[in-house]
Amino acid sequence: MALALSHVTKRFGSTIALNDISLTVERGEFICFLGPSGCGKTTLLRIIAGLELAEEGTVMLEGRDLSETPARHRNFGVVFQSYSLFPNMTALRNIGYGLECRRKPRAEIDARAAEMLKLVELSEHGNKLPSQLSGGQQQRIALARALATDPEVLLLDEPLSALDAKVRESLRLEIREVQKRLGITTIMVTHDQEEALTMADRIVVMDTGTIAQLGTARELYEQPTSRFVAEFIGRMNILPVENNLFAGQQLALPSDKQGATMIGIRPEDVRIHAGAAPSDPGLIPVKLRNTIYLGHLAHLVLDVGDSGKEIVAEIPGHACKAIVDAPHLAIEMRPETIKVLQ
Numbered sequence: 001m002a003l004a005l006s007h008v009t010k011r012f013g014s015t016i017a018l019n020d021i022s023l024t025v026e027r028g029e030f031i032c033f034l035g036p037s038g039c040g041k042t043t044l045l046r047i048i049a050g051l052e053l054a055e056e057g058t059v060m061l062e063g064r065d066l067s068e069t070p071a072r073h074r075n076f077g078v079v080f081q082s083y084s085l086f087p088n089m090t091a092l093r094n095i096g097y098g099l100e101c102r103r104k105p106r107a108e109i110d111a112r113a114a115e116m117l118k119l120v121e122l123s124e125h126g127n128k129l130p131s132q133l134s135g136g137q138q139q140r141i142a143l144a145r146a147l148a149t150d151p152e153v154l155l156l157d158e159p160l161s162a163l164d165a166k167v168r169e170s171l172r173l174e175i176r177e178v179q180k181r182l183g184i185t186t187i188m189v190t191h192d193q194e195e196a197l198t199m200a201d202r203i204v205v206m207d208t209g210t211i212a213q214l215g216t217a218r219e220l221y222e223q224p225t226s227r228f229v230a231e232f233i234g235r236m237n238i239l240p241v242e243n244n245l246f247a248g249q250q251l252a253l254p255s256d257k258q259g260a261t262m263i264g265i266r267p268e269d270v271r272i273h274a275g276a277a278p279s280d281p282g283l284i285p286v287k288l289r290n291t292i293y294l295g296h297l298a299h300l301v302l303d304v305g306d307s308g309k310e311i312v313a314e315i316p317g318h319a320c321k322a323i324v325d326a327p328h329l330a331i332e333m334r335p336e337t338i339k340v341l342q
């Protein structure tokens with residue numbers, strides 16, 4: 001294990017920014033802290049970086065307690081949201097700056113800066129000033145600068161959020177590729193679930209200073225343990241259940257899910273039966289309120305009987321017409337697709 005946080009707590013006045021956070025990060029792993037604004041993800045990253053002090057708890061790197069180690073001696077590479085490059089220095093000098101501070105020989109600095117520039121595929125831009133580079137290029141220089149000192153851990157604080165969507169998407173893949181090639185342990189803060197899902201080995205979903213759930217993208221999507229996570233990762237229909245009944249219909253809940261009061265079902269798991277007789281057992285009659293056609297797929301907004309509840313179903317775009325034209329519609333919720341939530 002590379003990094004171990006145990007019982008980290010941080011308050012700002014009466015605000016508890018972090019409440020008893022414990023987690024471990026494996027060597028070479030890419031971890032994302034994901035959560036809504038104010039949940040504490042930046043504070044946690046800053047505590048790991050040594051830019052903020054935890055009131056309680058410890059941060060250990062490879063078994064060493066970092067509590068007494070100031071930020072500049074932690075050998076972490078950090079990239080912030082704003083590129084924070086020195087505007088009067090060329091890309092190459094920006095990259096080599098950390099090595100200059102460490103008083104490395106000039107030849108070593110130049111060679112390393114050129115190597116890092118190549119790594120982020122900007123070799124032909126080394127002599128440009130930041131103002132002569134695009135936002136995406138500046139952020140790649142910032143990444144190269146963070147990596148130049150050969151840090152033990154790379155910390156990324158919303159590094160892509162200032163960039164437009166297209167650049168962001170290509171940089172996601174590029175950062176991930178560089179991270180994998182170097183095998184560097186990396187922690188990234190983001191509030192963008194898609195970013196976390198596409199980049200991270202494991203995701204720490206945070207909610208008001210606590211860890212709501214920690215897992216791979218697939219675990220979080222397929223087995224969310226709470227409503228918060230279920231709604232934060234992907235789309236989820238949240239439905240109230242009483243005595244295994246939903247909207248007056250008996251649900252076929254498996255034995256370990258009996259007694260649930262709230263269930264979730266993903267739109268793509270809601271099965272539509274077009275033309276089904278309303279009384280078919282196991283089916284719940286619905287009425288189509290709205291169709292959102294997105295080309296390869298469509299979202300159907302369905303009213304469940306007279307219950308006042310709605311369910312969103314996702315279907316392939318080509319199946320849309322038959323459903324819209326059907327005289328009766330019903331949905332089926334297969335037990336294995338139903339998630340019990342708290």
Ligand SMILES: Nc1ncnc2c1ncn2[C@@H]1O[C@H](COP(=O)(O)OP(=O)(O)OP(=O)(O)O)[C@@H](O)[C@H]1O
Pocket residue numbers: 012015016017035036037038039040041042043044191
């Ligand atoms: N320096 C500070 N002084 C006072 N309160 C702070 C300070 N820094 C953070 N907070 C509070 O601590 C909580 C966690 O803040 P933090 O910046 O870590 O959240 P975040 O999840 O990174 O949010 P965002 O996505 O908006 O950056 C918030 O309630 C915030 O207002």
